[in-house]
Amino acid sequence: MKQxxxxxxxxxxxxxxxxxTIIFMISRVAPGDPARLAAGPDATEEMxxxxxxxxxxxxxxxxxxxxxxxxxxxxxxxxxxxxxxxxLNDLIRFFPAxxxxxxxxxxxxxxxxxxxxxxxxxxxxxxxxxxxxVFSVSGLALPMFWLALMLxxxxxxxxxxxxxxGRLGMLTEPPRAITHLYxxxxxxxxxxxxxxxxxxHIILPAFVLSFPALASIIRVxxxxxxxxxxxxxVVNARAHxxxxxxxxxxxxxxxxxxxxxxxxxxxxxWMLGGTILVExxxxxxxxxxxxxxxAVYSDFQPIMGVTLLVGLNFMVANLIVxxxxxxxxxxxxxx
Amino acid sequence: MKSTLWxxxxxxxxxxxxxxxxxxxxxxxxxxKKILVFGGRQPAPNxxxxxxxxxxxxxxxxxxxxxxxxxxxxxxxxxxxxxxxWEASPDAKVWTFHLVKNAKFHNGDPVTAExxxxxxxxxLSIKKGPAWMLLDVLDPSGIKVIDDFTxxxxxxxxxxxxxxxxxxxxxxxxxxVMAHEKDGDQGQEWMKDGDAGSGPFMKKRWEHGxxxxxxxxxxxxxxxxxxxxxxxxxxxxxxxSSSQRIAIQKGQCDIVEGLxxxxxxxxxxxxxxxxxxxxxxxxxxxxxxxxxGYTKDVNLRKALCYxxxxxxxxxxxxxxxxxxxxxxxxxxxxxxxxxxYRQDLTKAKEFMKKAGYPDGGFELxxxxxxxxxxxxxxxxxxxxxLSKLGIKVKMVPLAWPNxxxxxxxxxTSPDMMAVFTTPVFNDPDVVxxxxxxxxxxxxxxxxxxxxxxxxxxxxKARTISDWEARTKIYEEIQHIILEDxxxxxxxxxxxxxxxxxxxxxxxxxxxxxxxxxxxxxxxIEK
Numbered sequence: 001m002k003q004x005x006x007x008x009x010x011x012x013x014x015x016x017x018x019x020x021t022i023i024f025m026i027s028r029v030a031p032g033d034p035a036r037l038a039a040g041p042d043a044t045e046e047m048x049x050x051x052x053x054x055x056x057x058x059x060x061x062x063x064x065x066x067x068x069x070x071x072x073x074x075x076x077x078x079x080x081x082x083x084x085x086x087x088l089n090d091l092i093r094f095f096p097a098x099x100x101x102x103x104x105x106x107x108x109x110x111x112x113x114x115x116x117x118x119x120x121x122x123x124x125x126x127x128x129x130x131x132x133x134v135f136s137v138s139g140l141a142l143p144m145f146w147l148a149l150m151l152x153x154x155x156x157x158x159x160x161x162x163x164x165x166g167r168l169g170m171l172t173e174p175p176r177a178i179t180h181l182y183x184x185x186x187x188x189x190x191x192x193x194x195x196x197x198x199x200x201h202i203i204l205p206a207f208v209l210s211f212p213a214l215a216s217i218i219r220v221x222x223x224x225x226x227x228x229x230x231x232x233x234v235v236n237a238r239a240h241x242x243x244x245x246x247x248x249x250x251x252x253x254x255x256x257x258x259x260x261x262x263x264x265x266x267x268x269x270w271m272l273g274g275t276i277l278v279e280x281x282x283x284x285x286x287x288x289x290x291x292x293x294x295a296v297y298s299d300f301q302p303i304m305g306v307t308l309l310v311g312l313n314f315m316v317a318n319l320i321v322x323x324x325x326x327x328x329x330x331x332x333x334x335x
Numbered sequence: 336m337k338s339t340l341w342x343x344x345x346x347x348x349x350x351x352x353x354x355x356x357x358x359x360x361x362x363x364x365x366x367x368k369k370i371l372v373f374g375g376r377q378p379a380p381n382x383x384x385x386x387x388x389x390x391x392x393x394x395x396x397x398x399x400x401x402x403x404x405x406x407x408x409x410x411x412x413x414x415x416x417x418x419x420x421w422e423a424s425p426d427a428k429v430w431t432f433h434l435v436k437n438a439k440f441h442n443g444d445p446v447t448a449e450x451x452x453x454x455x456x457x458x459l460s461i462k463k464g465p466a467w468m469l470l471d472v473l474d475p476s477g478i479k480v481i482d483d484f485t486x487x488x489x490x491x492x493x494x495x496x497x498x499x500x501x502x503x504x505x506x507x508x509x510x511x512v513m514a515h516e517k518d519g520d521q522g523q524e525w526m527k528d529g530d531a532g533s534g535p536f537m538k539k540r541w542e543h544g545x546x547x548x549x550x551x552x553x554x555x556x557x558x559x560x561x562x563x564x565x566x567x568x569x570x571x572x573x574x575x576s577s578s579q580r581i582a583i584q585k586g587q588c589d590i591v592e593g594l595x596x597x598x599x600x601x602x603x604x605x606x607x608x609x610x611x612x613x614x615x616x617x618x619x620x621x622x623x624x625x626x627x628g629y630t631k632d633v634n635l636r637k638a639l640c641y642x643x644x645x646x647x648x649x650x651x652x653x654x655x656x657x658x659x660x661x662x663x664x665x666x667x668x669x670x671x672x673x674x675x676y677r678q679d680l681t682k683a684k685e686f687m688k689k690a691g692y693p694d695g696g697f698e699l700x701x702x703x704x705x706x707x708x709x710x711x712x713x714x715x716x717x718x719x720x721l722s723k724l725g726i727k728v729k730m731v732p733l734a735w736p737n738x739x740x741x742x743x744x745x746x747t748s749p750d751m752m753a754v755f756t757t758p759v760f761n762d763p764d765v766v767x768x769x770x771x772x773x774x775x776x777x778x779x780x781x782x783x784x785x786x787x788x789x790x791x792x793x794x795k796a797r798t799i800s801d802w803e804a805r806t807k808i809y810e811e812i813q814h815i816i817l818e819d820x821x822x823x824x825x826x827x828x829x830x831x832x833x834x835x836x837x838x839x840x841x842x843x844x845x846x847x848x849x850x851x852x853x854x855x856x857x858x859i860e861k
């Protein structure tokens with residue numbers, strides 16, 4: 001097991017290195033002069049050269065690449081040419097918001113999706129199953145930004161029920177930073193006002209972000225449950241008089257969860273990518289929004305920082321999912 | 336089991352309603368203080384006046400810092416601010432400014448001529464942000480402190496627009512800046528988020544990517560014109576037009592900018608909201624490549640100018656725009672009306688013949704900013720209009736950096752490129768220079784306009800202090816440019832903001848950038 005984890009971790013490093021190289025090359029061959037854009041539309045050539053020198057853009061490409069790699073080993077992800085902020089500081093500032101939103105969305109999808117999937121399988125072709133099918137198809141078909149705008153219009157404008165966007169109300173002071181996750185920090189510090197405010201703000205973006213994942217989890221879990229419930233061991237369990245609840249909850253669900261777990265792992269990575277749209281619509285101050293704004297100005301270093309971070313998250317999530325297989329299915333061995 | 340499930344669902348819904356009901360608030364009141372909320376799309380990641388400016392940044396810089404002079408009203412007028420009076424030598428080379436004696440920085444230090452000298456030297460030596468405005472004409476050695484409250488600038492060459500750029504050069508407290516200097520950076524690292532100003536507001540809460548909060552300086556050296564002035568400002572980032580619309584409608588913001596033309600129409604009818612509508616100086620034009628391809632031929636460019644349906648531009652902006660009547664925007668100092676191109680298909684066809692393409696039969700590329708709906712619609716108008724000359728139009732949406740890159744070189748600059756341009760200061764020099772060779776490579780120079788007479792006149796006009804003499808030169812420049820038809824001269828769209836009706840005191844000034852509001856005169860009337 002230890003060897004397996006070590007091997008996977010070394011693979012993660014190699015993959016990240018490859019990802020980094022590709023992104024570095026793409027960003028450097030992309031049209032557009034970041035120094036010219038950052039210097040401003042009226043800047044003189046001399047001013048553009050000052051910026052190029054300051055950010056090392058006047059050096060040969062290979063030297064820039066080596067400098068970037070050297071920086072990585074010392075925890076320096078570079079500096080934004082537009083804002084002059086350190087990328088590492090920006091990621092530390094913005095990633096907790098994205099992480100909180102993604103994890104909350106994923107939890108929402110799992111907590112709602114798995115029981116609904118089970119219920120749909122148990123009550124197959126009944127009204128709940130039909131309703132869940134419509135819901136699932138909608139979840140996969142509706143464009144995320146459209147759903148976000150409609151929910152904003154309905155719940156924020158018409159019903160005045162939830163805020164339009166942001167992570168906290170304008171006059172709400174963020175809770176004392178411990179994990180930088182507002183929901184957790186406000187609970188730890190006993191700041192219930194901030195907790196309620198943070199919860200109100202996360203509901204809409206989390207629902208929108210989780211909607212496609214929720215739909216997928218319901219469908220996959222339903223299909224797997226139907227398949228498992230028809231197996232011989234379930235019939236055998238019934239014949240032994242084991243309660244229906246125990247058969248479904250303990251035996252069938254555990255077997256059905258393996259493909260669902262894969263789905264959840266993949267969805268985590270997908271959600272991190274999906275935050276770009278959701279964060280823009282809901283003004284959620286996370287890395288998605290940060291990446292978009294950087295891309296608009298061809299600001300390479302932040303884009304590379306976000307790519308590395310998302311890549312790392314995606315790979316770690318997949319590793320965790322692979323490890324969970326072993327817990328769910330004792331037949332799985334790591335060698 | 337079924338009935339239990341329904342019970343759980345009903346209880347959950349009721350619980351959620353109880354927890355989340357009651358959400359919005361109007362003007363924010365904290366401890367009896369009036370906090371005005373401005374909803375804006377663009378962040379302000381670096382508020383060092385020597386390093387960076389764009390509309391959102393400058394709106395905050397203008398609140399935190401003072402300059403020697405200030406722009407107000409429409410048409411733009413320069414008024415004394417930190418300087419009480421000033422004089423220029425007849426050759427526009429030596430400029431002397433006398434400072435107010437009661438101005439003080441936020442830490443209580445007086446604003447002196449030394450601080451002015453330091454601020455100008457800092458910006459010139461850092462060579463970022465607004466430095467381009469004076470780098471060519473002002474050397475740090477030309478800045479001289481006469482006494483504590485008098486400063487003199489001796490320019491390396493005469494530069495008549497000097498006073499016009501000064502409202503954008505903010506004065507910083509040298510002690511505060513240099514106290515944060517690190518590795519000889521002149522405090523650049525700290526000043527990104529620092530406050531070393533003397534302006535009407537002080538920095539309070541800075542949450543990058545979320546909001547910027549400032550509080551009013553109670554004993555601001557210039558005083559407050561209205562006793563109901565705001566006590567604080569929250570600049571809240573709201574990127575989506577639809578979210579801004581909801582925020583102003585629900586009273587979650589007191590001012591928003593950047594709504595779509597349609598959204599402005601909607602919120603204008605909403606109770607408790609008013610929308611301003613003032614003619615701006617920002618021009619829209621379709622720049623044509625003057626040195627390569629079909630559009631190299633002036634006759635072809637004129638044919639396109641005569642083929643274009645100009646009123647459609649006004650329709651795209653729901654009537655909230657005016658057509659340009661000169662290469663220089665209406666309202667800019669030195670503008671003169673000219674006999675501008677208007678749609679005339681007979682003339683258009685005549686010029687097509689002169690160009691050697693009586694029946695067209697070729698395709699032109701129209702490049703515009705990806706996602707900018709107004710520019711896309713203008714492209715559709717071009718497709719329709721130019722089809723009457725037998726010309727096909729290929730619409731190419733590009734991200735802004737890619738567009739700037741393409742327009743920077745003659746060989747890659749598209750046949751037609753949609754460009755909005757805002758004059759940075761109120762002097763005809765700033766627009767004339769867009770047609771100067773020095774502007775090739777910049778987005779507004781994508782036409783690569785090539786007329787040495789215009790360049791000579793532009794260089795000459797900036798060195799003359801006599802306004803009458805300058806006016807004549809700029810008049811000639813406008814007529815020459817018109818005759819050369821380097822672009823399809825379009826329109827100036829109105830600047831609009833939506834306000835909650837308790838917000839008063841807004842003073843429009845078109846030389847400010849899109850979205851930028853002078854926050855100082857605002858007050859609350861309830």
